[in-house]
Amino acid sequence: MIRDAPVKFRIMEVFEEGGPQWNYEVVPKIMEEYGMHSHHEQQMVNYDIIEMVSAGFLEEGESVIDEEGKFNKGHLLTKYTITPLGIATVDDLKKKVRHYE
Template sequence: MSNLPRKIRLMEIMQDGNEYWNYDVIKQAMQDYGFQSDFSRDTLNMDLIELAAVAFIKEVDLKVDDEGVYKKGFLLHKYVITEAGKARLSDACMYAI
């Protein structure tokens, strides 16, 4: 169970600098928070989209979800954390209770 706000936790999962597909990050975060609904899954995906919009994570690859790992027919994104994201994350985690 994570005590961090969702967006911070999502960046924390990616903090090692490796490239991650959105569905893998979302799956991990859902386990951390004990989320089960599709609504929670989509909320976490929206968090990732907002993190990409402020350039804390960057899209590196794309594919269509043919197998239904996230939502069949949807666009899947592969992300990597940016230097700006790492800086904000280290600042955030240093002080989080």
């Protein structure tokens, strides 16, 4: 793990370490690690994941409407996977960042 990493770096690590995961699984993990508690911060982490799809680091898998309120009732739950570009980027960061544990 890269100590004190920017949130987006850590998101890629989580997907690299854990394989395909739903946004409702990853977002709380990131929030806990970074001491985030608000609904706004929850949405920002979710948005970071969406941005990483646009950049090609993650890709979307299946999606369902959150009918139970697992994350945000009535909204989309999406399963994401890290891409080969994302894996290469994480590996490169691990080589270059001083605080890798």
